[in-house]
Amino acid sequence: MGRLMGVEREAVEKLRAALSLGVPPEREIMRIIFVDREEELKKLAGDLESVTRSGRGGVRLITGDAGYGKSAIIEYIKDYAFEHQSIAFSRVEMRELIGAKPTELIPSIYRIVVDRIEDKNRRRGRELLTEVSRALLEKYSGKLDTISFRLRNRLSPKVREKFERLGNESVSRALALMTIDYLNPVAYDYLTGMRGLEPDEAKEFERVLGCRTSWRLQREEVTEALVTIARAIGEAGMKALVIAIDELEALEDVKKDLLSRFLAEFTVLVDASVRSPIYVIIASTPGFWSEDKKSVKVLYPFLYQRLNPGRIDLGGFKEADARALAWKLLNLYERAYGKSAVEGIEANSLGSDAFKSVQPLGHPRGILQYLMRALDERVLRTE
Structure with a gap:
Protein backbone atom coordinates (compact mmCIF):
# COMPACT_ATOMS: atom_id res chain seq x y z
CA MET A 1 0.00 0.00 0.00
CA GLY A 2 2.79 2.41 0.95
CA ARG A 3 4.61 1.71 -2.29
CA LEU A 4 1.43 2.40 -4.29
CA MET A 5 0.92 5.70 -2.44
CA GLY A 6 4.53 6.62 -3.27
CA VAL A 7 3.88 6.09 -6.98
CA GLU A 8 0.69 8.19 -6.84
CA ARG A 9 2.46 10.99 -4.94
CA GLU A 10 5.14 11.00 -7.60
CA ALA A 11 2.38 11.37 -10.21
CA VAL A 12 0.98 14.40 -8.33
CA GLU A 13 4.46 15.95 -8.13
CA LYS A 14 5.06 15.38 -11.85
CA LEU A 15 1.69 16.98 -12.63
CA ARG A 16 2.62 20.03 -10.50
CA ALA A 17 5.97 20.30 -12.33
CA ALA A 18 4.32 20.05 -15.76
CA LEU A 19 1.87 22.81 -14.84
CA SER A 20 4.63 25.10 -13.61
CA LEU A 21 6.57 24.58 -16.88
CA GLY A 22 3.47 24.91 -19.06
CA VAL A 23 4.02 21.52 -20.74
CA PRO A 24 1.74 18.46 -21.04
CA PRO A 25 2.16 15.86 -18.28
CA GLU A 26 3.57 12.43 -19.04
CA ARG A 27 1.36 9.99 -20.91
CA GLU A 28 0.47 7.89 -17.83
CA ILE A 29 -0.63 10.99 -15.90
CA MET A 30 -2.54 12.29 -18.91
CA ARG A 31 -4.58 9.10 -18.92
CA ILE A 32 -5.59 9.78 -15.32
CA ILE A 33 -6.70 13.40 -15.64
CA PHE A 34 -7.75 13.83 -19.28
CA VAL A 35 -11.32 15.07 -19.60
CA ASP A 36 -12.71 13.70 -22.84
CA ARG A 37 -13.10 16.12 -25.72
CA GLU A 38 -15.31 13.61 -27.46
CA GLU A 39 -16.14 15.63 -30.57
CA GLU A 40 -12.55 16.71 -31.26
CA LEU A 41 -11.09 13.26 -30.62
CA LYS A 42 -13.68 11.66 -32.88
CA LYS A 43 -12.49 13.85 -35.77
CA LEU A 44 -8.82 13.05 -35.15
CA ALA A 45 -9.50 9.33 -34.74
CA GLY A 46 -11.55 9.42 -37.95
CA ASP A 47 -8.65 11.07 -39.77
CA LEU A 48 -6.27 8.36 -38.60
CA GLU A 49 -8.67 5.62 -39.66
CA SER A 50 -9.02 7.20 -43.10
CA VAL A 51 -5.25 7.58 -43.60
CA THR A 52 -4.38 4.05 -42.49
CA ARG A 53 -7.21 2.52 -44.54
CA SER A 54 -6.68 4.47 -47.78
CA GLY A 55 -2.91 5.06 -47.68
CA ARG A 56 -3.53 8.74 -48.47
CA GLY A 57 -2.34 11.37 -46.02
CA GLY A 58 -4.00 14.47 -44.64
CA VAL A 59 -3.59 17.57 -42.48
CA ARG A 60 -5.65 18.75 -39.51
CA LEU A 61 -5.34 22.15 -37.85
CA ILE A 62 -6.06 22.60 -34.12
CA THR A 63 -6.41 26.11 -32.68
CA GLY A 64 -6.76 27.19 -29.09
CA ASP A 65 -5.32 29.79 -26.75
CA ALA A 66 -2.53 28.93 -24.29
CA GLY A 67 -3.74 26.49 -21.67
CA TYR A 68 -6.68 25.18 -23.69
CA GLY A 69 -5.19 21.74 -24.22
CA LYS A 70 -3.64 21.69 -27.71
CA SER A 71 -0.54 19.86 -26.50
CA ALA A 72 -2.63 17.61 -24.27
CA ILE A 73 -4.90 16.51 -27.13
CA ILE A 74 -1.84 15.78 -29.31
CA GLU A 75 -0.42 13.53 -26.57
CA TYR A 76 -3.78 11.86 -26.13
CA ILE A 77 -4.23 11.12 -29.85
CA LYS A 78 -0.67 9.77 -29.95
CA ASP A 79 -1.58 7.36 -27.14
CA TYR A 80 -4.80 6.45 -28.95
CA ALA A 81 -2.98 5.88 -32.24
CA PHE A 82 -0.40 3.56 -30.66
CA GLU A 83 -3.21 1.60 -29.04
CA HIS A 84 -5.47 1.26 -32.09
CA GLN A 85 -3.28 1.67 -35.19
CA SER A 86 0.10 0.53 -36.45
CA ILE A 87 1.78 3.91 -36.96
CA ALA A 88 4.97 5.88 -36.33
CA PHE A 89 4.65 9.23 -34.54
CA SER A 90 6.86 12.31 -34.33
CA ARG A 91 6.25 15.60 -32.54
CA VAL A 92 7.96 18.95 -33.13
CA GLU A 93 7.61 21.70 -30.51
CA MET A 94 8.25 24.92 -32.40
CA ARG A 95 9.33 26.83 -29.28
CA GLU A 96 12.50 24.73 -29.34
CA LEU A 97 13.38 26.50 -32.60
CA ILE A 98 13.10 30.04 -31.23
CA GLY A 99 16.34 31.78 -32.18
CA ALA A 100 17.03 29.54 -35.17
CA LYS A 101 17.70 31.28 -38.49
CA PRO A 102 14.45 31.39 -40.50
CA THR A 103 16.29 29.82 -43.46
CA GLU A 104 17.16 26.85 -41.23
CA LEU A 105 13.65 26.23 -39.87
CA ILE A 106 12.51 23.67 -42.46
CA PRO A 107 15.71 21.54 -42.24
CA SER A 108 15.48 21.80 -38.42
CA ILE A 109 11.87 20.59 -38.45
CA TYR A 110 12.88 17.70 -40.69
CA ARG A 111 15.77 16.72 -38.39
CA ILE A 112 13.51 16.76 -35.32
CA VAL A 113 10.86 14.71 -37.12
CA VAL A 114 13.42 12.02 -37.93
CA ASP A 115 15.17 12.19 -34.56
CA ARG A 116 11.92 11.83 -32.58
CA ILE A 117 10.09 9.36 -34.77
CA GLU A 118 8.86 6.50 -32.54
CA ASP A 119 6.58 3.49 -32.54
CA LYS A 120 4.32 1.92 -29.93
CA ASN A 121 7.24 -0.17 -28.63
CA ARG A 122 9.07 3.08 -27.71
CA ARG A 123 11.79 2.53 -30.33
CA ARG A 124 12.92 5.95 -31.44
CA THR A 228 10.65 8.26 -48.69
CA ILE A 229 10.69 7.69 -44.93
CA ALA A 230 6.89 7.28 -44.87
CA ARG A 231 7.12 4.71 -47.68
CA ALA A 232 9.90 2.85 -45.89
CA ILE A 233 7.80 2.70 -42.73
CA GLY A 234 4.87 1.45 -44.78
CA GLU A 235 6.97 -1.25 -46.47
CA ALA A 236 8.12 -2.34 -42.99
CA GLY A 237 4.52 -2.88 -41.85
CA MET A 238 3.38 0.42 -40.32
CA LYS A 239 0.43 2.11 -41.97
CA ALA A 240 1.18 5.81 -41.50
CA LEU A 241 3.60 8.44 -40.23
CA VAL A 242 1.94 11.02 -37.96
CA ILE A 243 3.76 14.35 -37.58
CA ALA A 244 2.54 16.82 -34.94
CA ILE A 245 3.73 20.42 -35.24
CA ASP A 246 2.94 22.05 -31.89
CA GLU A 247 3.03 25.75 -30.93
CA LEU A 248 3.29 27.24 -34.41
CA GLU A 249 2.75 30.61 -32.70
CA ALA A 250 6.30 30.40 -31.27
CA LEU A 251 7.37 32.01 -34.57
CA GLU A 252 5.37 35.21 -34.02
CA ASP A 253 8.51 37.28 -33.31
CA VAL A 254 10.20 36.33 -36.59
CA LYS A 255 10.46 39.29 -38.98
CA LYS A 256 7.47 39.65 -41.27
CA ASP A 257 9.21 38.99 -44.61
CA LEU A 258 11.15 36.00 -43.24
CA LEU A 259 8.01 34.58 -41.64
CA SER A 260 6.17 34.85 -44.97
CA ARG A 261 9.00 32.95 -46.66
CA PHE A 262 8.96 30.26 -43.96
CA LEU A 263 5.18 29.77 -44.24
CA ALA A 264 5.55 29.29 -47.99
CA GLU A 265 8.23 26.65 -47.39
CA PHE A 266 6.18 25.09 -44.59
CA THR A 267 3.81 23.75 -47.23
CA VAL A 268 6.40 20.98 -47.86
CA LEU A 269 4.67 19.14 -45.01
CA VAL A 270 1.29 19.56 -46.66
CA ASP A 271 2.75 18.44 -50.00
CA ALA A 272 4.29 15.36 -48.38
CA SER A 273 0.91 14.39 -46.90
CA VAL A 274 -0.73 14.58 -50.34
CA ARG A 275 1.70 12.04 -51.80
CA SER A 276 2.00 9.46 -49.02
CA PRO A 277 0.39 8.17 -45.80
CA ILE A 278 1.63 11.11 -43.72
CA TYR A 279 -0.91 12.66 -41.35
CA VAL A 280 0.09 16.12 -40.12
CA ILE A 281 -1.45 17.77 -37.04
CA ILE A 282 -0.68 21.50 -36.72
CA ALA A 283 -1.46 23.36 -33.48
CA SER A 284 -1.59 27.15 -33.19
CA THR A 285 -3.23 29.93 -31.21
CA PRO A 286 -6.20 31.57 -32.99
CA GLY A 287 -4.35 34.89 -32.92
CA PHE A 288 -1.30 33.67 -34.82
CA TRP A 289 -3.45 31.66 -37.21
CA SER A 290 -6.00 34.26 -38.26
CA GLU A 291 -6.50 37.24 -35.93
CA ASP A 292 -3.21 39.14 -35.56
CA LYS A 293 -1.63 41.55 -38.02
CA LYS A 294 1.19 39.01 -38.54
CA SER A 295 -1.12 35.99 -38.74
CA VAL A 296 -0.88 33.11 -41.21
CA LYS A 297 -4.10 34.37 -42.80
CA VAL A 298 -2.48 37.74 -43.55
CA LEU A 299 1.05 36.62 -44.44
CA TYR A 300 0.32 33.46 -46.43
CA PRO A 301 -3.38 33.19 -47.35
CA PHE A 302 -2.77 30.08 -49.48
CA LEU A 303 -1.87 27.98 -46.40
CA TYR A 304 -4.75 29.49 -44.43
CA GLN A 305 -7.28 28.70 -47.16
CA ARG A 306 -5.94 25.20 -47.56
CA LEU A 307 -6.15 24.21 -43.87
CA ASN A 308 -8.81 26.40 -42.29
CA PRO A 309 -11.94 24.56 -43.56
CA GLY A 310 -11.13 21.50 -41.41
CA ARG A 311 -10.00 23.52 -38.38
CA ILE A 312 -10.73 22.20 -34.88
CA ASP A 313 -11.11 25.12 -32.45
CA LEU A 314 -10.70 24.14 -28.79
CA GLY A 315 -13.14 25.97 -26.57
CA GLY A 316 -13.19 26.20 -22.79
CA PHE A 317 -14.50 23.62 -20.33
CA LYS A 318 -18.16 23.46 -19.44
CA GLU A 319 -19.11 23.20 -15.78
CA ALA A 320 -19.66 19.45 -16.18
CA ASP A 321 -16.06 19.12 -17.48
CA ALA A 322 -14.72 20.98 -14.43
CA ARG A 323 -16.66 18.63 -12.16
CA ALA A 324 -15.36 15.58 -14.02
CA LEU A 325 -11.79 16.85 -13.63
CA ALA A 326 -12.39 17.47 -9.91
CA TRP A 327 -13.47 13.83 -9.48
CA LYS A 328 -10.39 12.55 -11.31
CA LEU A 329 -8.03 14.68 -9.21
CA LEU A 330 -9.80 13.83 -5.97
CA ASN A 331 -9.36 10.11 -6.69
CA LEU A 332 -5.67 10.66 -7.51
CA TYR A 333 -5.05 12.63 -4.28
CA GLU A 334 -6.91 10.02 -2.22
CA ARG A 335 -4.66 7.28 -3.59
CA ALA A 336 -1.58 9.45 -3.04
CA TYR A 337 -2.24 10.81 0.46
CA GLY A 338 -4.96 8.58 1.92
CA LYS A 339 -8.70 8.96 2.38
CA SER A 340 -8.41 11.08 5.51
CA ALA A 341 -6.43 13.75 3.63
CA VAL A 342 -9.37 14.56 1.34
CA GLU A 343 -12.27 13.50 3.56
CA GLY A 344 -15.25 15.84 3.35
CA ILE A 345 -14.34 17.34 -0.03
CA GLU A 346 -17.30 17.26 -2.40
CA ALA A 347 -15.94 16.93 -5.94
CA ASN A 348 -18.95 18.39 -7.73
CA SER A 349 -18.96 21.50 -5.53
CA LEU A 350 -15.19 21.91 -5.90
CA GLY A 351 -15.44 21.60 -9.68
CA SER A 352 -18.26 24.15 -9.85
CA ASP A 353 -16.27 26.58 -7.65
CA ALA A 354 -13.28 26.23 -9.96
CA PHE A 355 -15.42 26.77 -13.05
CA LYS A 356 -16.99 29.97 -11.64
CA SER A 357 -13.75 31.37 -10.19
CA VAL A 358 -11.34 31.06 -13.11
CA GLN A 359 -11.07 33.71 -15.82
CA PRO A 360 -11.45 33.48 -18.73
CA LEU A 361 -14.48 31.32 -18.01
CA GLY A 362 -13.80 27.63 -18.64
CA HIS A 363 -10.01 28.00 -19.05
CA PRO A 364 -8.81 24.35 -18.75
CA ARG A 365 -5.34 24.96 -17.33
CA GLY A 366 -6.66 27.61 -14.94
CA ILE A 367 -9.31 25.18 -13.65
CA LEU A 368 -6.70 22.45 -13.19
CA GLN A 369 -4.45 24.84 -11.26
CA TYR A 370 -7.36 26.02 -9.06
CA LEU A 371 -8.32 22.42 -8.21
CA MET A 372 -4.76 21.39 -7.40
CA ARG A 373 -4.23 24.44 -5.16
CA ALA A 374 -7.41 23.61 -3.24
CA LEU A 375 -6.42 19.96 -2.81
CA ASP A 376 -2.81 20.84 -1.92
CA GLU A 377 -4.02 23.21 0.83
CA ARG A 378 -6.18 20.45 2.32
CA VAL A 379 -3.35 17.90 2.20
CA LEU A 380 -0.93 20.34 3.89
CA ARG A 381 -3.42 20.92 6.74
CA THR A 382 -3.77 17.20 7.40
CA GLU A 383 -0.08 16.24 7.27
Missing part, protein backbone atom coordinates in the same frame (compact mmCIF):
# COMPACT_ATOMS: atom_id res chain seq x y z
CA GLY A 125 15.07 7.78 -33.98
CA ARG A 126 18.06 5.78 -35.18
CA GLU A 127 16.95 2.63 -33.32
CA LEU A 128 13.55 2.59 -35.04
CA LEU A 129 14.87 3.42 -38.51
CA THR A 130 17.54 0.73 -38.19
CA GLU A 131 14.77 -1.79 -37.45
CA VAL A 132 12.79 -0.48 -40.42
CA SER A 133 15.86 -0.86 -42.64
CA ARG A 134 16.48 -4.40 -41.43
CA ALA A 135 12.84 -5.30 -42.10
CA LEU A 136 13.19 -3.92 -45.64
CA LEU A 137 16.40 -5.90 -46.22
CA GLU A 138 14.62 -9.09 -45.19
CA LYS A 139 11.65 -8.22 -47.41
CA TYR A 140 13.70 -7.25 -50.46
CA SER A 141 16.34 -10.00 -50.24
CA GLY A 142 16.29 -13.63 -51.17
CA LYS A 143 18.27 -16.12 -49.05
CA LEU A 144 21.36 -15.86 -51.24
CA ASP A 145 21.21 -12.05 -51.18
CA THR A 146 21.01 -12.07 -47.39
CA ILE A 147 23.90 -14.54 -47.01
CA SER A 148 26.03 -12.54 -49.43
CA PHE A 149 25.23 -9.30 -47.62
CA ARG A 150 26.20 -10.74 -44.23
CA LEU A 151 29.45 -12.14 -45.57
CA ARG A 152 30.52 -9.17 -47.70
CA ASN A 153 28.52 -6.20 -46.30
CA ARG A 154 27.47 -5.42 -49.84
CA LEU A 155 23.98 -5.01 -51.25
CA SER A 156 23.27 -6.66 -54.58
CA PRO A 157 22.18 -4.31 -57.43
CA LYS A 158 18.68 -5.83 -57.30
CA VAL A 159 18.24 -5.14 -53.57
CA ARG A 160 19.80 -1.69 -53.87
CA GLU A 161 17.36 -0.84 -56.67
CA LYS A 162 14.40 -1.85 -54.50
CA PHE A 163 15.59 0.48 -51.73
CA GLU A 164 15.99 3.31 -54.20
CA ARG A 165 12.44 2.86 -55.47
CA LEU A 166 11.26 4.24 -52.12
CA GLY A 167 12.00 7.75 -53.41
CA ASN A 168 14.77 10.19 -52.61
CA GLU A 169 18.05 8.48 -53.52
CA SER A 170 20.09 10.03 -50.69
CA VAL A 171 17.56 8.95 -48.05
CA SER A 172 17.06 5.50 -49.59
CA ARG A 173 20.80 4.86 -49.63
CA ALA A 174 21.22 6.03 -46.05
CA LEU A 175 18.38 3.71 -44.98
CA ALA A 176 20.03 0.84 -46.82
CA LEU A 177 23.34 1.51 -45.04
CA MET A 178 21.65 1.54 -41.64
CA THR A 179 21.47 -2.24 -41.85
CA ILE A 180 25.24 -2.30 -41.30
CA ASP A 181 26.02 -1.71 -37.62
CA TYR A 182 29.33 0.09 -37.99
CA LEU A 183 27.86 2.53 -40.51
CA ASN A 184 24.72 3.29 -38.46
CA PRO A 185 25.85 6.57 -36.83
CA VAL A 186 27.33 7.89 -40.10
CA ALA A 187 24.27 6.90 -42.13
CA TYR A 188 21.94 8.45 -39.55
CA ASP A 189 23.82 11.76 -39.54
CA TYR A 190 23.68 11.73 -43.31
CA LEU A 191 19.97 10.88 -43.29
CA THR A 192 19.09 13.79 -41.01
CA GLY A 193 21.41 16.22 -42.78
CA MET A 194 23.33 16.84 -39.56
CA ARG A 195 26.56 16.88 -41.50
CA GLY A 196 28.08 16.05 -44.87
CA LEU A 197 30.34 13.06 -45.33
CA GLU A 198 34.08 13.04 -44.88
CA PRO A 199 35.93 11.72 -47.96
CA ASP A 200 36.68 8.35 -46.35
CA GLU A 201 33.04 8.00 -45.27
CA ALA A 202 31.86 8.81 -48.80
CA LYS A 203 34.19 6.10 -50.13
CA GLU A 204 32.76 3.61 -47.64
CA PHE A 205 29.22 4.47 -48.75
CA GLU A 206 30.28 3.90 -52.35
CA ARG A 207 32.02 0.62 -51.51
CA VAL A 208 29.02 -0.84 -49.68
CA LEU A 209 26.30 0.40 -52.01
CA GLY A 210 28.33 0.12 -55.18
CA CYS A 211 27.28 3.56 -56.40
CA ARG A 212 28.23 7.18 -55.92
CA THR A 213 26.29 9.16 -53.29
CA SER A 214 25.63 12.89 -53.11
CA TRP A 215 27.09 14.85 -50.19
CA ARG A 216 24.14 16.20 -48.27
CA LEU A 217 20.36 16.44 -48.12
CA GLN A 218 19.28 19.83 -49.46
CA ARG A 219 16.43 21.92 -48.06
CA GLU A 220 14.40 21.60 -51.23
CA GLU A 221 14.51 17.81 -50.90
CA VAL A 222 12.64 17.74 -47.58
CA THR A 223 9.29 16.75 -49.14
CA GLU A 224 10.94 13.86 -51.01
CA ALA A 225 12.82 12.80 -47.88
CA LEU A 226 9.65 12.67 -45.75
CA VAL A 227 7.77 10.76 -48.47
